[in-house]
Amino acid sequence: MYDVIVIGGGPAGYVAAIKCSQLGLKTACLEEFSDKKGTPVFGGTCLNVGCIPSKALLESSHKYFEAQGRLANHGINIGKVELDLASMMQRKNEIVKQLTGGISGLLAANKVTPLSGRGKVLAGTKVEITKDDSSIEILESKNIIIASGSSPIEIKAAEFNEKNIVNSTGALNFKEVPKTLGVIGAGVIGLELGSVWARLGSKVTVIEAMDNFLFMADKEIAKESLKDFKKQGLDIKLGSKLISSENKKNSVKIQYEHSESIEEMEFEKLVVAVGRRPNTNNIFSEDSGIILDEKGFISVDDKCQTNTPNVWAIGDVVRGPMLAHKGSEEGMMVAEIIAGKYAEMNYNLVPSVIYTHPEIAWVGKNEEELKADKLEYKVGKFPFAASGRALAIDQSTGFVKILSDAKTDTILGVHVFGPSAAEIVQQALISMEFGASSQDIGLTIFSHPTVSEALHEAALSVNNQAIHIGNKRL
Ligand code: FAD
Ligand code: NAI
Numbered sequence: 001m002y003d004v005i006v007i008g009g010g011p012a013g014y015v016a017a018i019k020c021s022q023l024g025l026k027t028a029c030l031e032e033f034s035d036k037k038g039t040p041v042f043g044g045t046c047l048n049v050g051c052i053p054s055k056a057l058l059e060s061s062h063k064y065f066e067a068q069g070r071l072a073n074h075g076i077n078i079g080k081v082e083l084d085l086a087s088m089m090q091r092k093n094e095i096v097k098q099l100t101g102g103i104s105g106l107l108a109a110n111k112v113t114p115l116s117g118r119g120k121v122l123a124g125t126k127v128e129i130t131k132d133d134s135s136i137e138i139l140e141s142k143n144i145i146i147a148s149g150s151s152p153i154e155i156k157a158a159e160f161n162e163k164n165i166v167n168s169t170g171a172l173n174f175k176e177v178p179k180t181l182g183v184i185g186a187g188v189i190g191l192e193l194g195s196v197w198a199r200l201g202s203k204v205t206v207i208e209a210m211d212n213f214l215f216m217a218d219k220e221i222a223k224e225s226l227k228d229f230k231k232q233g234l235d236i237k238l239g240s241k242l243i244s245s246e247n248k249k250n251s252v253k254i255q256y257e258h259s260e261s262i263e264e265m266e267f268e269k270l271v272v273a274v275g276r277r278p279n280t281n282n283i284f285s286e287d288s289g290i291i292l293d294e295k296g297f298i299s300v301d302d303k304c305q306t307n308t309p310n311v312w313a314i315g316d317v318v319r320g321p322m323l324a325h326k327g328s329e330e331g332m333m334v335a336e337i338i339a340g341k342y343a344e345m346n347y348n349l350v351p352s353v354i355y356t357h358p359e360i361a362w363v364g365k366n367e368e369e370l371k372a373d374k375l376e377y378k379v380g381k382f383p384f385a386a387s388g389r390a391l392a393i394d395q396s397t398g399f400v401k402i403l404s405d406a407k408t409d410t411i412l413g414v415h416v417f418g419p420s421a422a423e424i425v426q427q428a429l430i431s432m433e434f435g436a437s438s439q440d441i442g443l444t445i446f447s448h449p450t451v452s453e454a455l456h457e458a459a460l461s462v463n464n465q466a467i468h469i470g471n472k473r474l
Helices: 013-022 044-049 051-067 070-074 085-109 188-199 219-231 324-338 367-372 388-392 421-433 438-442 453-462
Strands: 002-007 027-031 113-116 118-122 126-130 136-146 150-152 180-184 203-207 235-237 240-247 252-258 261-267 269-272 276-278 311-313 352-354 359-364 377-383 399-405 411-418
Touching: 002 013, 002 118, 002 324, 013 027, 013 085, 013 136, 013 324, 044 051, 044 085, 051 070, 051 085, 051 188, 085 113, 118 136, 136 324, 180 188, 180 252, 180 261, 188 203, 188 269, 188 352, 203 240, 203 261, 219 235, 219 359, 219 367, 219 399, 219 411, 252 269, 311 324, 352 421, 359 421, 367 377, 367 411, 377 453, 399 438, 399 453, 411 421, 411 453, 421 438, 421 453, 438 453
Parallel strands: 002 027, 002 136, 027 113, 136 311, 180 203, 180 269, 203 235
Antiparallel strands: 118 126, 126 136, 150 276, 240 252, 252 261, 352 359, 359 411, 377 399, 399 411
């Protein structure tokens, strides 16, 4: 009998399992994805086909882009640059292998029992495991954590065929650079993977149903970044809804609706990135008592407890942003609670990052949300064009924006479009966890020259005290 069985070995599940074991609980982690030998491969979407391979390709493609011309700005001329896509892919695959192997090592070091097979929660905190050879085993556990993750949404208008209509996994594995690439959805995946292939030479068109670009981001950041993506060659068509596609021998023809007219385009490859859906199919029996919420996620409270005692659910399979760090943090919280400790998670401060170039990152509320909440706020901004370090590294696009409470000056949101945006937001986030005001950041010493100084100056600018810009609104 286990104390805990975790179903799913992604960043939510494997972190939960390690934490449970560290807290003295007898723990197993069950994963259905396995290698040719039938050994479970841990890491989930994030390590295998998500965060890590996409960031590897973003980095490689950016280096290729820089070598092709941008380095000339530094007085470095390197002549003809050639792309070796197979080596680029190989590097990415090796990073994935190293990291997924590393997780197996971590589970072993932490005495978590690895289990291979597909899990289903039965009544009475039992887990039914269907193995690769179709045999079935039933294990008992005092607690179960469901961390089965999510999968790409497939739409009728463009069904995946693994050839020329693919999801994000297919777009991480093209063997050749498509001459023309259509991307359905200007969300996080569309922008990141669209950027990768545009830098490698594809003519990329992104078809987005909504009129608002990046509706979840601060409007000003979204507007500024849209201008920059267009400059980078991404043809982003807003207010354009895919309605059908026609598979040809070596291409895909699509029809989309824009301003009440039907437009057509043809691409060598089409990536459909219109969101992800929780993996809830056949994950629990009806008599287990677990229920789904109105959006199809496993229904949980703010402690990730399902409505069945001792059954928990974390990560992409439950409400909230589908982000690796959100799932991992939920895993740690649940482990602590199962071990009898008090734990909670601050859902107000989950950071978001889009790893384009420049990056887009934010935490807390944006202006639109503050207005909707009828909260009075102050704004401080600082452009990277006025940062010495940003100019030195040839990355002076974008700005830092801080929103603070009009009366108390407590920081309510930080939004960055520019170099190291993710790291800058992370610094702000730490201060926000301690209830910082913009004045607190203004009174903090920042190393010079760093791009982080833009955070310092934006904080000073909230109260019209910035040094390196005029203090009128930008
Ligand atoms: P998953 O990582 O999906 O893991 C679930 C695991 O459970 C899988 O391994 C699956 O095989 C297994 N499983 C499912 N059902 C069963 C079952 N019945 N029995 C046994 N095993 C089962 N997030 C970020 O924070 N930063 C990023 O930069 C980022 N980039 C991304 C890029 C791409 C292209 C994609 C697709 C996603 C990206 N994400 C990113 C999102 C991130 O990958 C997910 O939020 C994260 O992986 C969710 O973790 P999870 O553990 O909940 O689920
Ligand atoms: P998304 O929700 O970010 O974006 C999907 C987009 O597709 C939306 O803008 C939507 O309006 C549009 N869309 C939907 N149907 C459409 C249609 N028929 N025609 C045209 N456009 C349509 O989803 P995405 O990009 O698939 O990513 C899924 C999730 O993966 C993200 O929500 C995020 O949580 C996670 N992720 C996180 C990353 C990060 O943290 N950097 C990177 C990649 C993914």
